[in-house]
Amino acid sequence: MTATISERLSSTGTANALELRGVGKMFGALSALADIDMTVRPGERRAVLGSNGAGKTTLFNCVTGDFPPTTGSIRFFGEDITAFPPHERIRRGLRRTYQISLLFSGLSVLDNVYLASCGVSRGRFSFRRPRRDDALMASAENLVRVVHMEDAKDTIVANLSYGQQRQLEIAMALSGAPRFILFDEPAAGLSPTERRDLVEILTGLPGHMGFIIIEHDMDVALRVAESVTMMHNGRIFKEGKPAEIENDPEVQALYLGGGEDG
Ligand SMILES: Nc1ncnc2c1ncn2[C@@H]1O[C@H](COP(=O)(O)OP(=O)(O)OP(=O)(O)O)[C@@H](O)[C@H]1O
Ligand SMILES: [Mg+2]
Secondary structure: OOOOHHHHHHOOOOOOOEEEEEEEEEEOOEEEEEEEEEEEOOOOEEEEEOOOOOOHHHHHHHHHOOOOOOEEEEEEOOEEOOOOOHHHHHHOOEEEOOOOOOOOOOOEHHHHHHHHHHHHHOOOOOOOOOOOOHHHHHHHHHHHHHOOOHHHOOOEHHHOOHHHHHHHHHHHHOOOOOOEEEEEOOOOOOOHHHHHHHHHHHHOOOOOOEEEEEOOOHHHHHHHOOEEEEEEOOEEEEEEOHHHHHHOHHHHHHHHOOOOOO
16 A cells, blocks of 8 residues: 555654554453553653553554554554554664563674664564674664663673663664664563663653653653553553652552552
């Protein structure tokens, strides 16, 4: 299907980074997501909160195309990507990290980032037969610095701490100059020091690089995000500025006082 001129024009300029309209996802009879309307501006940093099973990761899977939605539409910088396969979304500058680590454990930090850069530079997330490319290697070295891992760049992934592995995943998600990134619980399992480091990495990203961060730790979420979407039972429960959400009695009753185990 070819885009009309107005569609192509609207895919640049002032279009929103993400626009979800009526997005729903069924797994058999289970409604994991329903009626999701969400708009995220370019450069905006949004936290998605909600208890276990609220549908947060499913929301990411719909946006990335890992599990496309059953209903509704998704626009990325103005372009309707609802039916696109994941690699077409990656090609347009969408990246994500996963709740579960996906790294090459026998390779070094730098090699992992280099391979991720190779994958996206060809416009496909494929890791077959990379040839050494100095520009990509330089960009990989830079990304290793961005996530504060310069001293560990030659370390084999299997020898990294859990927190370092999560930092490495962020470097990989940053490869190929993304326009928008989805972070799925990057702070889960991190020590307090590692959490502070993560907040620094995320707040230090270039201003045009918007993201959504799924986060159970309100403290991390509120420090990195300018807006918050609170989910419950597959639906959006509340949206607002961090302070509004934090002080909302309904949110407090549902979430903050709800024995969240992270
Ligand atoms: N691939 C799948 N097949 C069947 N059901 C699924 C699948 N993925 C998610 N679900 C179900 O959809 C609902 C939402 O799950 P999801 O993983 O999106 O929650 P979440 O908010 O990310 O939770 P958590 O905080 O535990 O990561 C849950 O009931 C889950 O069991
Ligand atoms: Mg999840």
